[in-house]
Amino acid sequence: xxxxxxxxxxxxxxxxITRDYIEQTLxxxxxxxxxxxxxxxxxxxxDAPEADAVTHPDGAIRALAVAWLxxxxxxxxxxxxxxxxxxxxxxxxxxxLGGASGLSVAFFDRxxxxxxxxxxxYDALSSEPRAEIEQTLSAAAxxxxxxxxxxxxxxxxDGEPHAFTGASARGLWAQTASxxxxxxxxxxxxxxxxxxxxxxxGAVL
Numbered sequence: 001x002x003x004x005x006x007x008x009x010x011x012x013x014x015x016x017i018t019r020d021y022i023e024q025t026l027x028x029x030x031x032x033x034x035x036x037x038x039x040x041x042x043x044x045x046x047d048a049p050e051a052d053a054v055t056h057p058d059g060a061i062r063a064l065a066v067a068w069l070x071x072x073x074x075x076x077x078x079x080x081x082x083x084x085x086x087x088x089x090x091x092x093x094x095x096x097l098g099g100a101s102g103l104s105v106a107f108f109d110r111x112x113x114x115x116x117x118x119x120x121x122y123d124a125l126s127s128e129p130r131a132e133i134e135q136t137l138s139a140a141a142x143x144x145x146x147x148x149x150x151x152x153x154x155x156x157x158d159g160e161p162h163a164f165t166g167a168s169a170r171g172l173w174a175q176t177a178s179x180x181x182x183x184x185x186x187x188x189x190x191x192x193x194x195x196x197x198x199x200x201x202g203a204v205l
Contacts, residue, residue: 014180044066049079057087061113061116061120064077065077065117074124080124084121087113094110096149103154105166108154108173111177114137115137118133134185137182138189142188145192145199155167175192179192
């Protein structure tokens with residue numbers, strides 16, 4: 001069996017996969033050219049990720065990031081970083097951050113994709129794009145924990161967290177992923193993670 005991946009506090013990636021998982025599981029599978037790896041490599045070698053990024057940025061960015069993490073080929077990282085930058089701009093321009101409208105499930109999904117992409121591509125990013133993504137993730141996570149910005153009631157009802165619904169699960173994952181991705185770089189990360197934990201244990205478990 002594959003052990004549960006646990007990352008060191010300052011290590012990246014730390015969301016869903018770790019360096020140990022890459023070394024012990026993904027690279028051996030790639031060396032054997034397992035069907036799943038062959039399919040992912042073929043996908044990453046095509047222009048499909050860029051086409052898919054419009055509607056499914058999470059999958060497109062993760063595929064390029066995994067291809068880079070396993071092979072070390074910087075071309076995958078550069079393409080993933082370009083898609084990540086475009087996603088950051090989309091999240092930053094979302095009406096939910098500007099206060100023009102409330103939260104949406106699409107916003108939840110984009111924030112979560114940005115957090116995972118930032119984590120997986122962390123070592124391929126220069127300081128400026130890292131800082132821009134960190135600022136965007138922090139602002140988004142703060143919106144996700146504040147009932148004031150959820151007039152549609154996707155996450156909150158009368159100031160209290162919703163019980164587990166499809167929308168609330170995706171919103172909670174977006175906040176959790178953002179908080180964990182930001183650990184060690186933003187002082188508010190610990191508070192955001194503690195808030196997500198309290199909501200999960202109080203409203204879900």
